[in-house]
Amino acid sequence: MRLAVIGAGAVGRSVVELAGEYGHEVVAVADSSSATVADGSGAGAGVDPDAVVARKAERGIVGDADPEDALAADYDALVEATPTTLGDAEPGFSHVTRALERDRHAVLANKGPVAERFGDLRAAVDDSDGEIRFEATVGGAIPAVSTVEDIEPGHVTAVRGVLNGTANFILTRMAAEGLDYDHVLAEAQDLGVAEADPSFDVDGTDAALKCVILANVLSFGAADDPADAREFTLDDAEVEGIRDVPGSTLRLAAEDGRTVRLIGEATGETVRVAPRLVPENGTLAVSGTQNIVQIETTHAGRLNISGRGAGGPETASAVLGDVGRLE
Secondary structure (H helix, E strand, O other): OEEEEEOOOHHHHHHHHHHHHHOOEEEEEEOOOOEEEOOOOOOOOOOOHHHHHHHHHHHOOOOOEOHHHHHOOOOOEEEEOOOOOOOOOOOHHHHHHHHHHOOOEEEEOOHHHHHHOHHHHHHHHHOOOOOEEOHHHOOOOOOHHHHHHHHOHHHEEEEEEEOOHHHHHHHHHHHHHOOOHHHHHHHHHHHOOOOOOOHHHHOOHHHHHHHHHHHHHHHHHHOOOHHHOOOOOHHHOEEOOOOOOOHHHHHHHHHOOEEEEEEEEEOOOOEEEEEEEEEOOOOOOOOOOEEEEEEEEOOOOEEEEEEEOOOHHHHHHHHHHHHHHHO
């Protein structure tokens, strides 16, 4: 497929670099202020991935064209990899709907449109010959969405798990070293595991957005008529982060063979994210930046999928897997 990649952060750059290995061709790339669009058409007419990535690293831009040129390019699927925004989910939402209006497909790594405007997206798909995929919005390389879809949402009663690597790293280090939150957060920031402003991760927002997306998949997927499905947004989630988890709680939990993890859970009716006690050697007690998704099913019991929940190449693999599903 011919891809237009909108967003040139770690995920967007990795999609550009890896697309050829998956049999796809990138014909346009845009960041917030610039773009590059391939000349001509046909096999081998895509952009030079190495040149795009190098230009971004050296000059801070991907090309000399306008981002609008990338959105108007001749592509088969748009990859939306701009940063997640809340509320109106712009500009990602408009990027996706513009692709659908042209009867093109869209693959999202951006959580905003799927978490905040899922019903609007579904309506846009209904009016288009294009489709949307969004595996990369939940758990990076972990195939959470596609697994739920393969089982069929009507046969899934709940999805829960550890869905934020930064929060999990902090809780793991607090438990292992007997340290308090502020000390471990500073360490995580020094290592590049936590952002300078870690609020999105440690307050539970990131995990909540992923659970909202899963709740929408369950709700809409199980409904006989989409009009009967409940649409979830971040406002519907009960969210508690890890800032107030004291080191003493982890130490007491360890004495009882347990530990604390930030657990998100989604059903077709509720979304909750909060620190929870789990068995120290249990399935949900993944360590470091690892993520795990636990799927409760009506006929297959409990399924567990774990792996890297973030990272450029890891998330790009989910994006490109979705592109393959659209062929």
